[in-house]
Amino acid sequence: MDEQEIVIGLVTISDRASQGVYEDQGIPALTAWLELALATRWKAVTRIVPDERAIIESTLCELADQIGCHLVLTTGGTGPAPRDVTPEATLAVADRELPGFGEQMRAVSLKYVPTAILSRQVGAVRGKTLMLNLPGQPKAIKETLDGVFAAVPYCIDLIGGPYIETHEEIVRAFRPKSALREKK
Amino acid sequence: MDEQEIVIGLVTISDRASQGVYEDQGIPALTAWLELALATRWKAVTRIVPDERAIIESTLCELADQIGCHLVLTTGGTGPAPRDVTPEATLAVADRELPGFGEQMRAVSLKYVPTAILSRQVGAVRGKTLMLNLPGQPKAIKETLDGVFAAVPYCIDLIGGPYIETHEEIVRAFRPKSALREKK
């Protein structure tokens, strides 16, 4: 087997979900979208954590450094409320931000709701791991992934990760010609 | 009376207006727009200050902390010229930036003038106060408020402020269903 398995961290960030006050809807929504979109073999590593900056930071570091995730998707904690600290935690453990992800995720959500302005979500790189903050609502998760995932596989190429292929009827991974590999 | 009055700080930032060299047009433009848009009772607290970072910072702190403004709108001082320091002052006293406001205010203005790119205006939160930098020109003030105010009432909900209602023919305050209250 020459094909590398993609490892994706899925992190729900929510005080209530982490206390079991209500059932997490974030990880199921992320999983459902990825199942449809990814043509390459992948596995998920999941975490449900409260809106505590130190816990979010250590969770992201564990997923990136110990588990070796190529991609980490978080859901929740990106609004203006005082308990929302996901973007701060993500940037604190990042080597560099990719500001286009935050801009474009907001621009995509803005087609649906004017309050998309309020999201502070970021995309950032830690080592060979791309980290993206997604909204908390399942509907908004799908809209956002539909809107930006086309750029994710090439980004993971560039930071040294595996070659990811997608089902084109869901999302067409875009790469410059020089970066394309032949289909298996 | 169970309805809380909204307190809004309006700050013109301009060397010339603060010296009386010309008549301030910023606060009148802000007031005119808010009079038409807000359905909830509100009062303005106004300041006219020069383009001096320390003075702008202390004015924003006074309006947020002593006066208890729920919203502070500044006008002027956001361009690339050396004397323009409004965004620096706003971020210096902010707990956190809401980058979607800057992005979207520029995107809105860009429909009218290509030099909207040059504005460095930001939206940010200090405690329970939302602070927004608006352009200096009355026409651009109106265009910007038309373009982003729909997200302001829900933002103020989320940071612990009063429930603001608007006249829908001017701007429809957007909230998720779970955050809507019955009309009085």
Add this chain to the structure above:
Amino acid sequence: MDEQEIVIGLVTISDRASQGVYEDQGIPALTAWLELALATRWKAVTRIVPDERAIIESTLCELADQIGCHLVLTTGGTGPAPRDVTPEATLAVADRELPGFGEQMRAVSLKYVPTAILSRQVGAVRGKTLMLNLPGQPKAIKETLDGVFAAVPYCIDLIGGPYIETHEEIVRAFRPKSALREKK
């Protein structure tokens, strides 16, 4: 002669181009666009440097401070790969960022390729010099300059540089009426 000559720094940032592994295409693409667009007399000062942050920083400082460039255009080094450090170097020597340039350059490129999200390019000011990071590909250079250059002449006015005029069939320099001078 009362007309000031514009001095523009053109910097290719590429390990391979700087080693002569392949021929630089960035500076020729920048020059070709500027030749068509600028109506005011201008001269280029060119540099080809590797993706080394310290070298990029000292090159930008030399062009801004010693040479006195009014505008510096870089090409290359803005992606997510570990060797891409152009935005970090640019911000490190900047007095202030103009975030609208990064946002709008990405928005323009996004009309052509979804991976435009991945560019971290910035616009920033150092003293009286406007610095803009452009993409590496000649096609993307042209698209980006077509998309944002209308705001460049007025920006250079505001930071104390010479009055730049353009050929309107390529790009129409936009200024508010109060900033317009009579055509010569």
